Amino acid sequence: MHSHFRPGPLPLAMQLTPEGRLKHLLTTEGLPASLIHEIMDRAEQFVTLPAKQQKKAPLLRGKTVMNLFFENSTRTRVTFETAAQRLGADVANLDIRTSSASKGESLLDTVRNLEAMNADIFVVRHEHAGTAQFIARYSAPHVSVLNAGDGRHAHPTQALLDMFTIRQRKGEFAPLRVAIVGDVMHSRVARSQIHALSILGTGEIRVIAPRTLVPTGLERMGVRVFHELDAGLKDVDVVIMLRLQRERMEGALLPSESEFFKLYGLKPENLERTRPDAIVMHPGPINRGVEIDTEVADGPRSVILTQVTNGIAVRMAVMAMVMGAQAGGVA
Ligand code: CP
Numbered sequence: 001m002h003s004h005f006r007p008g009p010l011p012l013a014m015q016l017t018p019e020g021r022l023k024h025l026l027t028t029e030g031l032p033a034s035l036i037h038e039i040m041d042r043a044e045q046f047v048t049l050p051a052k053q054q055k056k057a058p059l060l061r062g063k064t065v066m067n068l069f070f071e072n073s074t075r076t077r078v079t080f081e082t083a084a085q086r087l088g089a090d091v092a093n094l095d096i097r098t099s100s101a102s103k104g105e106s107l108l109d110t111v112r113n114l115e116a117m118n119a120d121i122f123v124v125r126h127e128h129a130g131t132a133q134f135i136a137r138y139s140a141p142h143v144s145v146l147n148a149g150d151g152r153h154a155h156p157t158q159a160l161l162d163m164f165t166i167r168q169r170k171g172e173f174a175p176l177r178v179a180i181v182g183d184v185m186h187s188r189v190a191r192s193q194i195h196a197l198s199i200l201g202t203g204e205i206r207v208i209a210p211r212t213l214v215p216t217g218l219e220r221m222g223v224r225v226f227h228e229l230d231a232g233l234k235d236v237d238v239v240i241m242l243r244l245q246r247e248r249m250e251g252a253l254l255p256s257e258s259e260f261f262k263l264y265g266l267k268p269e270n271l272e273r274t275r276p277d278a279i280v281m282h283p284g285p286i287n288r289g290v291e292i293d294t295e296v297a298d299g300p301r302s303v304i305l306t307q308v309t310n311g312i313a314v315r316m317a318v319m320a321m322v323m324g325a326q327a328g329g330v331a
Contacts (some may be wrong), residue, residue, distance in 0.1 A: 012030045012031075014026070014133070014136065014137070015027075015030075015031070016035075020032075020035075021321070021324065022035060022039075022318070022321045022322050023144060023322060024132075024136045024144055024145045024146070024147075024322070025144075025145075025146045025147060025156050025157065025318055025322065026132050026133050026136060026145065026147045026154065026156065027147065027153070027154040027156055027192065027195070028154070028156045028159050028160065028192045028193075028195040028196040028199070029154070029192075029195045030195075031195075031196075031199060032199075033199050033200055033201070036160065036163065036196060036199060036200060038321070039160055039164075039314065039317050039318060039321065040160070040163065040164045040167055040314075040317075042316075042317035042320065042321065043161075043164050043310070043313040043314045043316070043317040044164075044168075044313075045317075046086075046312075046313035046316045046317060047310065047313040058087060058088020058089075059087045059088065059320045059323070059324075060084065060087035060088050060089035060120075060319060060320065060323055061088035061089070063087075063088075063089045063090070063120040063121065063323055064089065064090045064091075064092065064117070064118050064119050064120050064121075065080070065081075065084040065089045065090070065091050065092070065119075065120065065121045065123065065319065066091075066092045066093075066094060066114050066117075066119045066121070066122050066123070067080060067081060067091065067092070067093045067094065067123045067148075068094050068096070068110075068114075068122055068123065068124045068125070068126075069093075069094075069096065069123075069124075069125045069148065070096050070101070070124075070125060070126040070127065070131075071125045071126060071127050071149065073125055073148070073149070074284075074285065075283075075284050075285075075308055075311060076125065076148045076149065076155075076157070076158065076311070077093070077123075077125075077148070079308065079311035079312045079315055080123045080146075080148065080157075080315050081093065082312050083311075083312050083313075083315035083316040083319060084121075084315075084319060086312070086316060087316055087319060087320060089120075089121075089319070092114075092117075092119075094110075094114070107131070107134070107135070108138055111135055111138070111139060115139060115140050115143060119143060120142065120143060120144065120323065121143070121144050121145075121146060121319060121322065121323070122135055122139065122143060122144075122145045122146070123146045123148050124145060124146070124147060124148055124150070125148040125149045125150070126149075126150050126151070127150075127151055128150065128151050129150050129151030129152060129153035129154075129188075130150060130151075130153065131150050131151075132145050132146070132147035132148075132150050133147075133150075144322035144323065146318060146319070146322070149188055150188065151188065151248075152185075152186050152187065152188050152191070152245075152248055153188050153191065154188050154191060154192050155188040155189045155192050155283075156192050157311070157314060157315055157318060158189050158192065158193075158283050158311075159189065159192035159193045159195070159196045160196065160314050160318070161307060161310045161311045161313075161314040161315075162189075162193055162196075162240070162281060162283070162307060163193075163196050163197070163200060164310050164313070164314050165281065165303055165306055165307050165310050166178070166238055166279075166281075168306075168310070169279050169303060170237060170238065170279070173197070173200040173201050173202045173203070174201050174202070174203055175203050175237075176202050176203050176204075176237045176238060177203055177204040177206065177235060177236040177237050177238075177275075178197055178202055178204070178205055178206065178236065178237065178238040178240065179206040179207070179208055179226075179232050179233055179236045179238070179239050179240065180193060180194070180205070180206070180207050180208070180240045180242065181207075181208040181209065181229065181232070181233075181239060181240065181241050181242065181264060181266065181291070182208075182209060182213070182241055182242035182243070182244065182264060182291050183209065183213045183242050183243065183244045183245050183291075184207050184209050184213060184214055184215060184218070184242065185209070185212070185213040185214060185215050186213075186245035186248040186249060187242050187245060189242065189283045190207070190240075190242060193240065194207075194218075194221055194223060195221075198221065198222055204224060205221075205222060205223045205224070206223065206224045206225075206226060206232050206236065207223050207224070207225050207226070207232075208225075208226045208227070208228075208229055208232035208233070208264070209225075209227070209264065210227060210254070210260075210263070210264065211227060212254065213254075214227075229263065229264050229266075229270055230270060230273050233270055233271075233273040233274050234273050234274075235273075235274065235275055236274045236275065236278055237274075237275050237277070237278050237279070238278060238279055238281060239266065239271075239274060239278060239279070239280050239281065240281045240282070240283075241266050241280065241281070241282045241286075241291050241292050242282070242283070242291065243282075243283075243284075243285060243286065243287055243290075243291060244257070244260065244287065244290060244291060257289075257290045260290065260291070261289060261290055261291070264291065265289070265290065265291055265292060265293060266280065266291065266292045266293060266296050267293040267295075267296065268293065268295050268296060268299070271296060271301065278301060279301055279302075279303050280292075280296055280297075280299070280301045280302045280303065280304070281303055281304065281307060282297070282302075282304045282307075283307070284304065284307075284308065286304065
């Protein structure tokens, strides 16, 4: 059963076709830099093309995208749906609460039945790490699987839209200092971001968090770890804030939310430590007054809602590329 499945090191061959084109997107780990740039270049075309014109080039006409969200979502589910519709695909959203998964049907049987309805792309979010990988391994050869977040493992399209937003605002990655702040321990987004930032040659990647929220081994990934907010923010170009993921916490890792806000919440005075043109990012959902002050979240340095908008273009790019990877596809 999938709940016993653990994502081991993912062979790159599983994500790419023998010709090196994107087949599934399960993790950013190990992706070639050229492929990440290709995704961002394609997203750039979609961002600059008005939505009306995008509909005139329906790259996914005749394809069916199925959203399988076994966990809650606002941004990821809706932007995948919007992206698929703009590309001319048929979209089906499986409501897991009312599906036969709640009658004991196994995940693989659910997938087999959806394949029989001619699914071409599965977009999968699940609380268990490795679920998207599991489905990719056992789905039909023509199907592509896109990981929309699995446990605390990976959230690759989120990381790619974040890289796209950074590139849009800052250009090159090599001169940048990027700080990821907060609950890195439970964050699939942070893991995917660190892999992507590293692949893209970011000058310095920092993590700022209390000791209880830092996973072991980060330094081996080339990350500098800070436990004091102002010290870690000094001269950074990009600040990425993370939500406290209470749903994945076991035991008391924090004294209180107000104490966390005092020590690690991003407030206007903390921003004075960064470079004057630093941008503030957050994958959402944001918790005002816990990890971020309202004045910062809504302030001129915040690109939080730009990230959401960019999510549509990046997800369009990824879906167009995986369908293009099929024989006779639309690349
Ligand atoms: N960033 C993100 O994954 O948000 P949702 O949970 O709303 O999809």
